[in-house]
Amino acid sequence: MNNLKSTSNTITCVIVDDDPFIQELLKDKLNQYFPEINIVGLGNDGKEGIEKIIVLKPDLVFLDVEMTDMTGFEMLSRLASINFKTIFITSYKHYAIKAIRFNALDYLLKPFDLEELKNAIKRFKNNYNAIGSSYKVDIALNNIKTKNISDQVLSLKTQQGDLHLVLKDIISIEGDRNYSNIYLTGNRKELVSKTLSDLEDLLSNKGFFRCHKSHLISKNHIVELTNSFNILLSNGMKIPISRRKKEAFQGWLIKSNH
């Protein structure tokens, strides 16, 4: 591994979590299975986390998503610069995981499955020199600040690297088994290895509606309803509305216009 801030091949790491049990457990797992990781500091809440990160300049931070004094995202936004990689840690919680997945960030579920921990460390090592991770954190922080949902950026991992798409540029998405074709403004198209259901889960509360088993559409790009079962989109595509989705579609359209 090259260019780590530490002098040797060790990875310096700070754990920020306000639960002493989680601190102990993660410390034990890292010490036992990852001798190359040197835990240089523990932060008992967001405020202490900031202090430790500034002073200790770690390579890697395990960061709790929800602490008593602030969220992990708030903690990151209070740092002048982010020169480390972050692995978010969280108990099961739908909206937090959704926000992390929307931004394609790395995360682990407490109380930490060993295989998942190994994979996360492996990804950290493989990507340490890539600029992606801090860039994705910056995008995530901007998404939180952005008031207009359609200006938010969806991050997706692809074989060619990370793909960052502004929501207002997405016209529709067509599912094709384990893949999806994303139709964008300017006649662009991207193929991603996510199912339509995965994308629906990330986008359903952000102005998108699954009007058909194979199609997810953006409200911003509906030009007209050509008849009761077809939608004309801004790129000229005609998308069918399935019979069983018709009522829900009308309800969504009315709701999203208010």
Added chain:
Amino acid sequence: MNAERHKTFINLKNIVSISRGDSGRMLKYLKQFQELIPERLEQLKDALAENDRRQIRQILHKMSPQLQFFGIQDVVNPIQRLEMEYESMPLFELNVLVNDLIYKLEGAISEVTKTIQTQFE
């Protein structure tokens, strides 16, 4: 609550695994449970008495990983439901779910205490 309903509440498999037979390390996890969970249980009871749904969610969210680690039976699904539906769940149902968790936690605390007394003292 009758703590006799269940034979056992905790499963020490994870603790044995992470401790690799080191009794000092096992004791550390057991004592930490004894230290953290009773306090949070009292907070949970207070929050339930005050119908403070947000507080109930927060306490359960915080406790959840430790309870999973201690293998406490059937707590994951009710906690996930309470976390996701804490605002909308009917009060009666919320009371039933939280009271069942309280019952399991009381049983688990008593079992952890007994384990420390019989195996480590």
